[in-house]
C-alpha cells in the first residue's frame with residue numbers, strides 16, 4: 001500500500017500498526033509479499049546444483065480463506081531467480097506485509113532484508129517462518145521482524161493477516177500468535193498454489209531432474225538419528241497425508257520430474273504399495289526422486305522394483321558412515337553391510353543413488369582413503385560428504401557447544417559444508433582438502449562421466465560441471481584461508 005494513498009478521500013482504516021495507522025481506499029487491497037531469500041554468498045551450497053520451488057510459500061497462497069483473499073493482493077518473490085534487486089522489488093510492490101521463509105543459513109539474511117524493508121517502507125509489517133523458525137524461533141528475535149511463526153505456519157499466517165485487516169496492533173498480534181493453539185501433528189490443507197510461481201517454474205531443478213516439481217506427502221520421521229534436524233520440526237512425530245489426496249495433487253502437477261520431499265518417503269511399505277497401485281490405476285506417468293533409508297530398501301526389494309517400473313528414478317539415502325562406531329553413536333540403526341546391500345540393489349535396478357555421508361571430526365587421512373576406496377569400489381556416482389554439524393535444535397547441539405568453531409550468530413556458515421568443529425587429526429585446511437579430494441576421486445571418474453553424458457546428455461552435464469565448480473571454488477577458498 002503506497003504512502004501516497006494515505007491522505008484524504010473516501011478511506012477506511014484497516015491497518016493499525018503499533019505507532020501509526022495505515023489507510024486504504026474502499027476497493028483497494030492490501031499488498032502482501034512472500035519472499036524466498038537468496039543465500040549468503042559465503043554459504044557453500046547445493047544452490048549451485050539445484051533450485052527447488054518454495055512449496056511452503058505456495059501453501060500459504062492456496063490456504064488463505066476467501067474472506068481474506070478478496071482484501072489482499074499477494075505475490076511470491078523468489079530472490080534466487082528474480083532479475084531485479086530486492087530494493088527494486090520493494091519500491092515497485094510497496095508491500096504492507098512481507099513474510100520471509102528460510103533455513104538456518106538464511107536467518108541473518110532475513111533480518112537484513114526485514115531491516116531494509118522497514119527502512120524503505122516504515123509502516124510495513126514483517127514476518128519470518130519456515131522450519132528454522134519452528135525449531136529455534138528465538139533466532140529471529142529482532143527489532144525488524146514483527147512476527148515469528150513458530151508453529152502451524154499456515155494457520156498463524158492467516159490469523160496474522162486477519163488481525164492486520166481488523167486493525168489490530170502488532171503487539172496484540174504477537175500476543176495472539178503466542179497464545180494460539182499447540183503445534184498440530186496432522187496436515188489437512190489445500191494443495192499448494194503452484195501457479196503463484198508460474199514465472200519461475202521452468203527454472204526449478206534438482207541436479208539432472210529438470211524442470212522439477214516438489215510434493216510433500218508426510219511430515220517428520222519415526223527414527224531417532226541424533227544429528228537430524230528434520231525430526232525436531234515435528235518433535236519426533238511422524239504423520240502422513242492420505243494417499244488418495246496425494247495422488248489428486250500429483251495428477252494436477254504439470255512437470256514430469258517429481259521430487260518427493262518427505263524426510264523419509266520409503267517408510268511404510270503398505271503406504272508405498274497403495275501409492276504405486278494408485279499411480280498405476282490412474283495411469284500417472286512421472287519420474288520420482290525420493291528420500292529413503294538403506295534398511296527399507298534392503299527389506300523391500302520387490303516393492304522397489306515395482307516402484308522403479310512406475311517411475312522411481314533416484315533415491316537419496318543417508319549412508320552416513322562406513323564405521324560401525326559412528327552408525328552406533330548416531331543412533332542410525334543401520335550397518336555397513338546394510339548400506340552395501342542397499343547400494344547393490346539400487347545399482348542392479350538402475351535407480352540412481354544420491355548418497356549422503358557425515359564426516360566426523362576425528363577422521364584421519366587413512367579414514368578418508370578408506371571411505372573413498374569404499375565408495376569407488378561400490379561404484380557410487382553421486383555423493384554428498386558433510387562434516388559433522390551439530391545444528392542448533394538437534395540432540396547433539398549442547399554436547400558439542402564448547403567445541404564449536406562457528407559462532408551461532410554466523411547463520412550463513414551453518415550449511416553442513418563448513419567445518420563446524422575442530423578436526424582432531426589435521427588442520428582445517430587439510431580437512432577441506434581431504435573432503436574435496438574425496439569428492440573428485442569418487443565423482444570425476446572417466447567411466448562415470450561417460451555414463452552420465454550417455455544418460456543425461458552433454459548440456460545437462462556441462463551445467464552440473466559449472467555448478468559443482470562453484471562449490472569447488474568455495475572449498476578452495478576455505479583451503480587457502482584455512483578457516
Ligand code: SF4
Nearest residue numbers: 221223224225228263
Ligand atoms: S532416518 Fe533420516 S529423516 Fe529420519 S531421523 Fe534419521 S536422518 Fe532424520
